[in-house]
Amino acid sequence: MVSPKEVINELLVDVFNHILSIESGVLKQRGVKISMTEVHVLEAVRNVTTPTMGNVAAKLRVTLGTLTTSVNVLVKKGYIQRERDESDRRKVYLKLTDIAHNVLKIHDEFHDEMIDSLFKDLDLEKDEVLMKSLENISQYFKNQY
Amino acid sequence: MVSPKEVINELLVDVFNHILSIESGVLKQRGVKISMTEVHVLEAVRNVTTPTMGNVAAKLRVTLGTLTTSVNVLVKKGYIQRERDESDRRKVYLKLTDIAHNVLKIHDEFHDEMIDSLFKDLDLEKDEVLMKSLENISQYFKNQY
DNA sequence: TATCATGATTTGAAGTTCAAATAATTTTAA
DNA sequence: TTAAAATTATTTGAACTTCAAATCATGATA
Numbered sequence: 001m002v003s004p005k006e007v008i009n010e011l012l013v014d015v016f017n018h019i020l021s022i023e024s025g026v027l028k029q030r031g032v033k034i035s036m037t038e039v040h041v042l043e044a045v046r047n048v049t050t051p052t053m054g055n056v057a058a059k060l061r062v063t064l065g066t067l068t069t070s071v072n073v074l075v076k077k078g079y080i081q082r083e084r085d086e087s088d089r090r091k092v093y094l095k096l097t098d099i100a101h102n103v104l105k106i107h108d109e110f111h112d113e114m115i116d117s118l119f120k121d122l123d124l125e126k127d128e129v130l131m132k133s134l135e136n137i138s139q140y141f142k143n144q145y
Numbered sequence: 146m147v148s149p150k151e152v153i154n155e156l157l158v159d160v161f162n163h164i165l166s167i168e169s170g171v172l173k174q175r176g177v178k179i180s181m182t183e184v185h186v187l188e189a190v191r192n193v194t195t196p197t198m199g200n201v202a203a204k205l206r207v208t209l210g211t212l213t214t215s216v217n218v219l220v221k222k223g224y225i226q227r228e229r230d231e232s233d234r235r236k237v238y239l240k241l242t243d244i245a246h247n248v249l250k251i252h253d254e255f256h257d258e259m260i261d262s263l264f265k266d267l268d269l270e271k272d273e274v275l276m277k278s279l280e281n282i283s284q285y286f287k288n289q290y
Numbered sequence: 291t292a293t294c295a296t297g298a299t300t301t302g303a304a305g306t307t308c309a310a311a312t313a314a315t316t317t318t319a320a
Numbered sequence: 321t322t323a324a325a326a327t328t329a330t331t332t333g334a335a336c337t338t339c340a341a342a343t344c345a346t347g348a349t350a
Contacts, residue, residue, distance in 0.1 A: 023204055037337065053298060061166050067337050068299050073336095090297040090346045182306065198329055212309050213330050218305090235315045235328040 009080055023110050034077070039107055041070050042079060042100050051094045052085075079103070168255050177248055179222070184252055186215050187224060187245050196239045197230075224248070 020036045027034060044059040046050045057067040071094065074080040079100040085091035096104075165181045172179060187205040190196045199279040202212040216239065230236035241249075265277040 035336075041340070054296090062337090063339060064298060065300075065340080069337080072299090088297090092298065104313095180305075199327090202329095207306090209329060210309080210331075214306075217330090232311060233316070233328085237329065 009066075019114070023107070026110055027106060031108060032106065034079070034103055038070065038074055038077075039103060040065070040078070041074060042096060042104055043107065045080065045094045045096055045100075046104060053092050053094070056094060074100075164259070168252070171255055172248070172251060175251060177251065178230060179224070179248055183215065183222075183224070184248060185218055186212070186219060187241060188252065189248055190225065190239045190241055190245075191249060198237050198239070219245075 006068060023039075024036050027036075027039070040060065043055070044056045046057045048059050049057050053064055053067055053071070060067065070080070071080055075082060079097055081095045081097060083093045083095055168184075169181050172181075172184070185205065186201070189201045193200045193204050198209055198212055198216070202209050203256060205212065216225055216227070224242055226240045226242060228238045228240055230238060
């Protein structure tokens with residue numbers, strides 16, 4: 001007999017482990033030549049309140065060296081511009097270009113579709129239940145590790 | 146104003162994108178020298194009904210060449226044994242060793258904790274709602290891509 | 291000012307992945 | 321039956337991702 005826990009786990013592994021490769025295919029299909037790793041860098045730059053190298057690296061949980069390598073490529077490809085902080089010249093701010101925002105738009109649409117499918121057949125009360133459970137897991141990891 | 150959809154999306158990105166690095170830390174902490182990629186190969190070998198190279202590669206959605214490289218290392222490290230099918234000698238079956246099962250035990254415990262935290266405060270009826278929504282998303286991707 | 295701390299980059303090595311070429315074996319069809 | 325096609329897996333070469341350690345530049349502190 002299969003418990004709900006096992007079903008959920010199987011779904012998490014099967015679905016979420018592979019969302020990246022699916023979205024990668026979507027981008028490729030639309031002619032955008034960018035890796036998912038690079039998309040996530042752009043997303044982190046957008047979502048972090050102050051997009052310094054350090055903050056973005058922390059958001060992504062990679063080392064600064066790793067991020068520098070990524071950003072070098074993204075600058076070369078025209079997705080990101082570097083700007084030094086004039087009052088503290090150690091800091092570098094990352095700025096997204098227009099084509100970066102275009103890529104993030106596709107990324108957002110993909111995630112919207114995903115979330116919509118997640119929400120299908122669910123009314124608001126139940127959405128809140130789901131959200132509560134996701135907050136639980138989020139909180140759990142923040143406390144635990 | 147932040148919509149429930151945005152909150153869910155943020156949680157998905159923040160939590161699920163980083164589960165791997167968290168679990169990797171757990172394994173490292175316990176002195177197990179294995180990458181998460183390698184753990185996932187072991188998991189796929191265990192979960193697939195007939196663990197040939199082809200079936201495991203399909204489960205993981207990587208090419209056969211990629212899997213061969215992984216398996217070469219895992220054989221060298223003592224986690225996997227190769228066995229040829231005697232009636233169809235093109236096929237190779239993968240077999241987990243005892244130390245592979247030990248690693249998967251830690252992996253399972255980690256996932257159990259994760260799922261438990263997900264289920265905290267939720268009664269069975271609500272679990273079913275969550276499960277239904279995960280099935281929705283799973284189905285969505287299977288149909289769409 | 292000399293030392294320490296902070297923020298970022300560079301370098302070298304290891305790990306991951308793919309596409310294309312190759313190899314071994316089985317199946318199909320002439 | 322045997323030649324061609326299909327299946328299953330491996331090897332090879334290149335690109336990408338990541339990290340740790342070394343380095344560099346700048347700022348804070350004593």
